[in-house]
Amino acid sequence: MSLSLFILGSLANENSSPYQLKKALLDVIPITISEGKFYYNFEALQKKGFIEPVETIQIVNRPNKTLYGITQEGRQFLEQEIYNSFKKVSKIEDLYISIYLLKFIDPAKAAFFLEETIKKEKKQWDEYKRAKDKEEFKERMESLDEKQQRAVQFISEHAFSQSEHNIYWMEKLLTFLKGFEE
Known part of the structure; x- marks a missing residue:
């Protein structure tokens, strides 16, 4: 999304062509994206009525360039989806674009979510x-061979480390949101 x-x-912000939007995305945010995925999303938004062609520019010896704009329904959807992203986040990377688009929402409301x-x-x-400390978990671990126990230990260590890291960055983002309008 x-x-x-x-x-x-x-x-x-402004009317644009799909090509210009894709270039702007890659210039602003450090992500990798396939051309097919980008154009699929673009067409899906148009089919839903969130964006629409607003102008066709004719250039000599070149194909016509169509500029698109956002509809009122698209603006409402944009705002709601930005808020939803703050409600559902589990990795800070999933919020990069929502953070970039904070000017379209109330940061205090996003902070609450x-x-x-x-x-x-x-x-x-x-x-x-707590589940890891329970007897039931310990019994299941004992039923595994040594290599499986080591694997579970490694996976658990990584998962807990990632969760702590994500929570740390979510808390930093919360501070950022609370001070965004200062």
């Missing part, structure tokens, strides 16, 4: 940690 958000957010998400994330990982 973040690719669609970028397209909508860019068109909320992110705060709730952080609480849920912390609760979930605390439950995993």
